[in-house]
Amino acid sequence: SQQGEEDPQALSxxxxxxxxxxxxxxxxxxxxxxxxxxxxxxxxxxxxxxxNEREKHSGRLRVTLDTSKKxxxxxxxxxxxxxxxxxxxxxxxxxxxxxxxxxxxxxxxxVNP
Amino acid sequence: xxxxxQTPKFQVLKTGQSMTLQCAQDMNHxxxxxxxxxxxxGLRLIHYSVGAGITDQGEVxxxxxxxxxTTEDFPLRLLSAAPSQTSVxxxxxxxxxxxxxxGRWNEQFFGPGTRLTVL
Numbered sequence: 001s002q003q004g005e006e007d008p009q010a011l012s013x014x015x016x017x018x019x020x021x022x023x024x025x026x027x028x029x030x031x032x033x034x035x036x037x038x039x040x041x042x043x044x045x046x047x048x049x050x051x052n053e054r055e056k057h058s059g060r061l062r063v064t065l066d067t068s069k070k071x072x073x074x075x076x077x078x079x080x081x082x083x084x085x086x087x088x089x090x091x092x093x094x095x096x097x098x099x100x101x102x103x104x105x106x107x108x109x110x111v112n113p
Numbered sequence: 114x115x116x117x118x119q120t121p122k123f124q125v126l127k128t129g130q131s132m133t134l135q136c137a138q139d140m141n142h143x144x145x146x147x148x149x150x151x152x153x154x155g156l157r158l159i160h161y162s163v164g165a166g167i168t169d170q171g172e173v174x175x176x177x178x179x180x181x182x183t184t185e186d187f188p189l190r191l192l193s194a195a196p197s198q199t200s201v202x203x204x205x206x207x208x209x210x211x212x213x214x215x216g217r218w219n220e221q222f223f224g225p226g227t228r229l230t231v232l
Contacts, residue, residue, distance in 0.1 A: 045220040090221075101218035
């Protein structure tokens with residue numbers, strides 16, 4: 001089963017609005033990462049947040065991590081049409097046999113001009 | 114730097130055929146991985162390598178072989194293609210970090226993908 005699950009599965013907003021995507025996971029993690037995938041392309045890394053961090057910023061992106069709730073959120077402020085893409089969270093989960101990087105199923109974001 | 118390159122971009126195989134998907138990186142990364150992406154299932158790890166000569170299985174390794182003879186290259190071999198292997202395959206690489214401070218898996222650099230269809 002997937003370690004990380006994104007919510008919502010799809011999100012449609014207007015340009016200039018903020019977009020919030022959530023990720024929940026099941027087991028303890030070393031870090032959590034967010035990636036963007038434009039249609040037909042490879043994934044691009046956005047932000048890595050470690051288990052001992054609570055919030056991280058990168059330009060218009062803000063990521064939070066709540067290890068007590070096993071959840072993370074990605075906020076994109078002042079969205080643009082170019083932000084239209086699928087967004088995935090990936091967890092570096094601590095497992096008995098060593099850690100694994102596990103991806104969720106993604107949130108499809110559409111930003112309408 | 115070219116980053117992570119994959120060949121071919123598209124491939125059609127018949128059931129039972131074998132082939133090798135190529136992956137190369139020029140960033141001197143220790144870690145390399147292969148994922149497959151299917152609709153509605155995100156990315157699933159097939160095999161990974163933490164350095165030349167070292168490989169390990171991921172979540173869905175059956176039907177695939179890998180080897181890592183050099184730091185740069187990490188080919189994925191399909192031994193006898195099946196329709197269930199129709200998917201988009203991504204290769205990724207990353208650098209090694211201090212294990213006890215941030216875990217083993219750091220920022221992944223992905224290739225553009227190979228779209229494989231097995232008839």
